Amino acid sequence: xxxxxxxxxxxxxxxxxxxxxxxxxxxxxxxxxxxxxxxxxxxxxxxxxxxxxxxxxxxxxxxxxxxxxxxxxxxxxxxxxxxxxxxxxxxxxxxxxxxxxxxxxxxxxxxxxxxxxxxxxxxxxxxxxxxxxxxxxxxxxxxxxxxxxxxxxxxxxxxxxxxxxxxxxxxxxxxxxxxxxxxxxxxxxxxxxxxxxxxxxxxxxxxxxxxxxxxxxxxxxxxxxx
Numbered sequence: 001x002x003x004x005x006x007x008x009x010x011x012x013x014x015x016x017x018x019x020x021x022x023x024x025x026x027x028x029x030x031x032x033x034x035x036x037x038x039x040x041x042x043x044x045x046x047x048x049x050x051x052x053x054x055x056x057x058x059x060x061x062x063x064x065x066x067x068x069x070x071x072x073x074x075x076x077x078x079x080x081x082x083x084x085x086x087x088x089x090x091x092x093x094x095x096x097x098x099x100x101x102x103x104x105x106x107x108x109x110x111x112x113x114x115x116x117x118x119x120x121x122x123x124x125x126x127x128x129x130x131x132x133x134x135x136x137x138x139x140x141x142x143x144x145x146x147x148x149x150x151x152x153x154x155x156x157x158x159x160x161x162x163x164x165x166x167x168x169x170x171x172x173x174x175x176x177x178x179x180x181x182x183x184x185x186x187x188x189x190x191x192x193x194x195x196x197x198x199x200x201x202x203x204x205x206x207x208x209x210x211x212x213x214x215x216x217x218x219x220x221x222x223x224x225x226x
Contacts, residue, residue: 119206120151123177129168133158135197153202155180158188160195169200179203 124134136156143150159165165182172178184199 116206120153120204123204123206127168127172127175127178128157129164131159131164132168149204149206151204151206153200153204155200155202157198157200158195159198162196165198172202177205177207179205 124137128134134155134157136154138154140152140154142152157165159168162185169180169182172180179202181201182198183201186197186199188195188197
């Protein structure tokens with residue numbers, strides 16, 4: 001630090017007296033600098049970056065571990081499925097033709113026991129128009145697929161106009177419970193008979209919970225197949 005006195009401004013001067021001034025000069029190489037602030041900011045930035053990197057690495061490791069566990073489970077399930085299929089094939093090969101026929105009949109019997117006639121009649125009542133009358137109905141086949149009953153029906157109805165049958169089939173397809181196909185039609189002949197007889201092939205998909213599940217007694221009570 002260097003002080004230079006050139007004069008005193010407090011007292012008045014005369015023309016004959018010299019003017020004096022005082023000033024202070026800073027001759028340091030880097031005046032008024034803060035050397036710790038940049039290093040502090042840099043250290044904080046590095047710490048935050050390292051923390052974020054560690055979190056990303058940890059999350060990636062957890063995701064990879066979960067994916068590996070899922071792949072192991074899928075592989076194990078596939079192996080079990082293949083083992084079960086192999087056992088089923090070995091059992092099927094060991095059965096005689098008579099035993100295979102008996103097994104098929106037993107499966108059909110189980111499928112028919114889960115079929116509910118009362119449920120079918122309730123669904124038909126909701127699907128058929130008031131001007132259409134059921135003449136005959138029979139069940140060709142019953143099967144259980146994906147825990148859902150599927151039945152093939154032969155249905156004969158009587159209606160006065162073909163338009164009524166066309167609209168009924170379209171409404172059945174839209175609702176999804178019945179899928180009907182027209183096979184034949186015959187004009188009613190006889191005393192007091194009017195309208196036309198229509199033979200339909202129907203696929204029946206009962207909705208879950210739409211009606212009470214039938215018991216085996218429903219087959220005998222409602223005249224079902226035996």
